[in-house]
Amino acid sequence: MTIYSWVTLTGYLLASLCLLLLVRNHLRFNNTKSQTLNKLEASEQGFKERENNLVKAEARVNEALKLTKVGIWEWDIAKDIWFATPSYFTMLGYAPVEGSADRKTELDKIHPEDREHVTSTIKGILNSKKAPNYYKYQARIRHYDGDYRWISVRCIVTEFDKDDRPARMLGVRIDIDEIQKAHDQVEWLAHHDSLTKLPNKESLNKIFQRVIEADIKLALLFVDLDNFKTINNNLGHATGDQLLLAVADRMRALVDQSGYVARQGGDEFIIILYADSEKQLTEKTAEIKSALSERYHLDQHQFFITPSIGVSLYPKDGKDFDTLYKQADTAMYHAKHAGKNKYAFFTEAMQANTTRALTLSNALHDALEQQEFTLHYQPQIALDSGKVVGAEALIRWHSKTLGAVSPGEFIPIAEESGQILAIGEWVLRETVRQLQQWRSEGFAPIRVAVNLSYAQFQGNDLPTLISGILEEYNVPADYLELELTEHIATNNPEHTIEILKAFQQLGIQTSIDDFGTGYSSLSYLQRFPVYKLKIDQSFVRNMTTNTNDHIIVGTIIVLAQQLGMKTIAEGVETKVQLDLLKSIGCDDIQGYYISRPIPADEFKDRYLQSDRNIII
Template identity: 40%
Template sequence: MLTAHYDSLLVLISLLVAILASYTALDMAGRINSATARGSMLWLAGGAVAMGIGIWSMHFIGMLSFNLPIPLGYDISITVLSLVIAIVASGFALWRISQAELPLLQLIGSAIFMGIAIAAMHYTGMAAMRMTPGIEYDPWLFALSILIAISASGAALWIAFRLRTNTPNVVRWRAMAAVVMGAAIIGMHYTGMAAANFPIGSVCSAAVEGVGPGWLAIVVIVTTLAVLAIALLTSVLDARLDSQTGKLVRSLALANQELTKQALQDNLTKLPNRTLLEDRLDQMVHKAVREQSRFALMFIDLDGFKAINDSLGHHIGDLLLIDVAKRIRDNIRAQDTAARLGGDEFVMLIEVNEPEDAASVADKLCTTLNQPFDIAQYNLGISASIGIAVYPEDGKTRHDLLVHADAAMYHTKSTGRNGYHFFEASMNINAHNQLQVIQDLRTALERKEFRLHYQPKFSTTDGVVVGAEALLRWQHPIRGIVAPADFISLAEKTGLIVPIGEWVLDEACRQMRKWYDEGYQQWKIAVNLSSVQFSNDNLVEMVKETLARNNLPATSLMLEVTESTAMHNVEASLTILEQLVSLGVEISIDDFGTGYSSLLYLKRLPATELKIDRGFIRDLAHGSDDASIVSAIVALGRSLNLRIVAEGVETEKQQEYLTTLGCDTLQGYFMGHPMASEQFMAAINALKAVQLNLHVPGTLGNSGLQSQH
C-alpha cells in the first residue's frame, strides 16, 4: 500500500473551518427560528448554502492536506456533486431544527439521513480522485466513519434545536457547542480517510484531466472563509437589528402602556378617571345581570373645598384632593372602584348585598373625611355630601345610576350637607327640572327671552341717582319670570354664562348710551362679571368691542367682580383688571367681606369701589357684630381711597345708619326696586319732580316714588 501523510497546517485549517461552519449553522438556526415566514425561508436557503460550503470545504481542505507519493488531482464534476450533497444535507438539517418540535424518533431518523448524506459527500469527494485501481476501504473503519457521521449529526441536530432561541449566554453556549460539533465532523472525516487504502502502483486519473491541489487549496480556503464570514456577519448584524427593533418595540409598548394609563387615570390623584369608571360601571352592570346581584354607586362631593381652593390657592387645593383620594382608596376593597370625575367630585362603585351595606360605607367615609387634613402649614377641615344609587332598584343603565346618584348627592347638599341620602323618585323630578332648564337656557338667547332690570344707586350726600346696576331676568314663555338664583349657577356650570354675559354687557351699554344721550353723563352702569366670564381669555377684547359698538365712553361702565373671584388667582386677576382699567372702565369689588382677602393683595387691585355684601346689612344695628364689620370695611375703604357702596338696604334705619358710617352710595329695595328701563326713567323723572318741589332727598320705592321727610 502507498504510504500517505498529512499537511499539518491544512489539517488545522480544516478543524477551524469545521468549528466556524458549526457556529454559523447554530447562529443561522436562531435566525430562522426568530424570522417571519418569508424571512425564515430566505435564512434557510442562505444558511443551507453557507453551512454546506463550510462542511464541504472542511472535507475538501482535509483532502488537500492528504498527500501520496504520486501526483493527485480532482474531477471537477464529481467534486461539485459532493458540494451539492453537502448543501442538501445542510438544508435538511436547518429545516428540521426550525420545526416546533423534535421528537426522539424524528431526531433519530433525521440523524441517520444526515449522517449518510455527509458520509456520501465525503466518499463522493474521495471518488473525485478517480484512482486506478480503485481505493480499498477497511470495512470496520468505513462503518465506524458512517456511525460517527450519524452520531455527530444527531448531536448537532439536538444541540442546534436546543440553542435556536436567543436566551441569556446563548453566544457562549453556541461557541462551546461549535467546538464539539467541529471536532465530531473532523473525527468522521479523518476516520473515513484512515479507512482508505491505496495499492502500490495506483494512479490518480484526475491528476491529468482534473484540478490540481496547489492553487485550489488557497482558493477554497479564502472563498470558504469569506462565505462563512459574510453569512455570520449578516446574521450578527440582523440579530443586532432585531435586538434594536425589540428594544424599540418594548419602548413603544411601555409608552403605549403609559399613554393608556394616563388616558384612564386621573393625573392628580392617580384614581381611575371618568373613562375607566364608565368601563368599570358597565362591567359591574353585566356582572350584576349575570349573577342577579346588587351594587351601589356613590356620588361624593366635597363640602367647603371651593372656599379652601379659592382662598389658599390651587396648590393647596390639589394637595387636599390627593389626601382625600388616599382616604377614599383606603376605605374600599380590592373588588371595588373609586374614581375622580373632576374638581372635587368622586364616585365609588361597591358590591353590596343590601342597601344598608352602602349606608355603612357612606357613614364611615363621612367620618373619615371629617377628620382634619394637615396640608403644608394648614389644618384644614371639609366634609362630604354623598348620594347613593343601588342597582337595580335605582337604575339599570350606567346613565341612570350616575344621574340618580348625582340627584341624591344634591339632595344631601340642600338638606345640610355632611351626610348621605339614597336616591328617591322625588329627587329625579328636580334633576329633570335642572336638565330642562339647561335645555331652555340654550335657546333663550335666540328667542330673546332675557331682559335687563335696573336698580338705582343713590348718593348719600344729596340723595340723587348716580347710576344703576343691570340685573338679569329671564322671561320664560311657560315659567314666567325666572330669578337669577334659579339659572345663573346652571349657566355657569354649562358655560352658557359666557354668551349670556356678552348679551348682558351689550344690552346694558346700549341702554347706558341712551341715557347718556338724554343728559345723564354722570351716571355709571354697573354690570356683574361671573367667575367663568372673568377667566375667559377674550374678556378684555369683548369689553373693548362692546364699548366701541355702542359708542359708550368707558368711564360710564363699572364692572363688578366678586371678592372671591378677584382673589382666586391674584396675579392673573391683577393682569386682567389692569387691562380693563386701561380701557377706562371702573372696577367694583362686589360681596366684600364674604371672601378671604389679603390686605396686601387688596391694596394692589386697581378698584375704585368696595361693595359691602347684603348679608352684613340685613341685621344691621348699633352695637352688633355686623355693624362693627361694616364700620371696619368703611374705614378700610377710606384708607385705600375707595368709594363704599352698601347693597341690600331695606329699611330707613339701615339707610340712616349707613349714611352715618360714611358709605358713599346706597342700593336696595327701600331705595328702589329693580325695574325695566321704561319704568326706571318714569320713576327717576317723578323723583326729580318731588325733590324739586320739596327740596329733599328721595327714594324710588315699589310704586316708583317714595319721599323721605
C-alpha cells in the first residue's frame, strides 16, 4: 500500500468523523441555526443538546487525530475561508487555530525547495474544471522547532460553482517523516556499500551510462583481494572490515579525478578509469596494484595483501556495462590463476578457456533425467516463540561424473543457458510432492519457501504452472511460499505486480529475498503484495560489530513494520546475532546457528516429529 493509498484509506475511515466537524463548522460560519431548527422542527433545547453532543464528539475526534498524526482541513474557495482541525497544527508543534486560519501563513511553512511544486499543484486544480477533482503531494513543512518534516497531503474538491470551478475543498495531511527517513535510508543503501560508503555496482552502472560517449575510451577494472578470507577467518570480521576500509581509502586516493570506484561486495571492487591510451592505462593499473600491495597498519596489526586485477576496455571489448563487467571478471580470474598479485587484460582466448563452465553446462542437460538433484530444507524459526514456522527448500546437485557441485557454481550457468526453467519447475514440483508426502504420513506440514529465478518470473504462465502442480498433489496453496530477489522484483515492477497478484489470488504468499542488496523504490515496494522481507545475510553477518549494518538492519525492520510486513533474517550464525535481532523486532530467522539445510527425512525426524520448539 502506497503512502497515498494509506492517506485515502485514512480519509475513508475518518469520513464520518469529518462530517461531524463539517456540520460543526457549518453551524459556526454560515449562521444557519434558525433555519436548521425550522427544518428539523426541533425545540431549542433539543438543538442545544445536539450541539453539545456535537462539541463533545468533535473533541473526541480531535484527540484521535492527534494520536494518529492526521490533520483535516476545509477551504471555502469562494469566500476564502480556510480552517483545520487542531491536529493539523499540533502535529508540527504549533498551537491550534480557532476558527478561520491564514492559508498564506501555512504555505510559508513549506520548504523553499518544495514550495513551487506545492503551489503549482494547487493552482492546477483551481484552474481546472471538474476533472480531475483531486490532488496529492509530499513536501517538507517547517516544524515549530525550525526543523522540516515530511508531510503527505491529499485533497478532493467537494463542491463546484456554476462555472464548474472548484468552490470547496476537503483535505487530509499525515506526518510521514519517519517513513520517509526509512525510505531515504533504503534508497541510500540501494546505491552505496554500507561499510566503505563507496557506490555499489548498480550505482557504478548508472555512472557508466552517464559518462559514455561515442569517442570516449574507458577501462573497467575488477579488483579482488588475494587471500582476504584468511584474514577474516583468523582475525575476525571486525579486523577484516578495517582492512577493507583502508583499501577503499587507498582506491579513492589513487583514482581521484581519473575515474570512479565502487565496492562489488566482500573483497571485490570495481573501478572505471578514463583510458586515453593503452600505455597510460597500463601504468595506472600497475600503480593501483603496487599501492594496494603496500603495508597496512591497523591497530597492533600489520598486513600485506595483494590484488588480482582484471581489465576490460570500452568500446573495444564491449559497449555495455554488464559485458565489460563479465569480461573484467574473467580476466581477474585469469590473473588469480596465474599466481595472484597480477593484472590481466581481457582477451578472446580467456573466453575460450572457460572449460569448466562448458562442462557444467553439458552435464546439467542430463542432471534431471539422471535424477541427480535433491532438495535440502533449512528451518525458519519465530523469535517470539522459538517454534519452527517454515523452511526454505534449497537445491543440491551431486553429478555422477563431476561429484558435488555447489549451487553458487551451477545455478548461474543454468540461468545463462536457459536450463533454469526446467530445474526451477522440478524444484517447485518436488517441494509440493514432499509437502503432500508429509501430509499423507500424518504430519501437519509447515510452509516451505522456494526461490524463483529471473527466467521463471519473466513468463506469464508461472501462476498457471504452480496452480497445476498444487492441484496435482492436492496441496493447499498456503503451504507454499515463493521468494523473489529484490533485483527480479524491481526489474519490471508492473509485471511483478501482475504476477504477484495472481499468486495472491491463488492463496500463495510471496516474500522479497536478499532485501537491501538491490534497488527498491518505496512506491513500488508498497504496491507489491508481499508479506515478508528477508534481510540479506551480508548485513546480518556484521551487524554485531558494524554500526552501519546494525542501523541498516534496524531500518529495514522499521520499514517492514510501517508497511505491515514481517521480516526474516538469513545467515544467523551466532547467539549474539539472534539476541540482537530479537531485541530490534525481527520476526523470524534462519541460519547455521539453528541448522544447516538438511535432507527431507532428517528434517522430518528433527522438526516434524516433535513439537518443533527450538531452544533459542
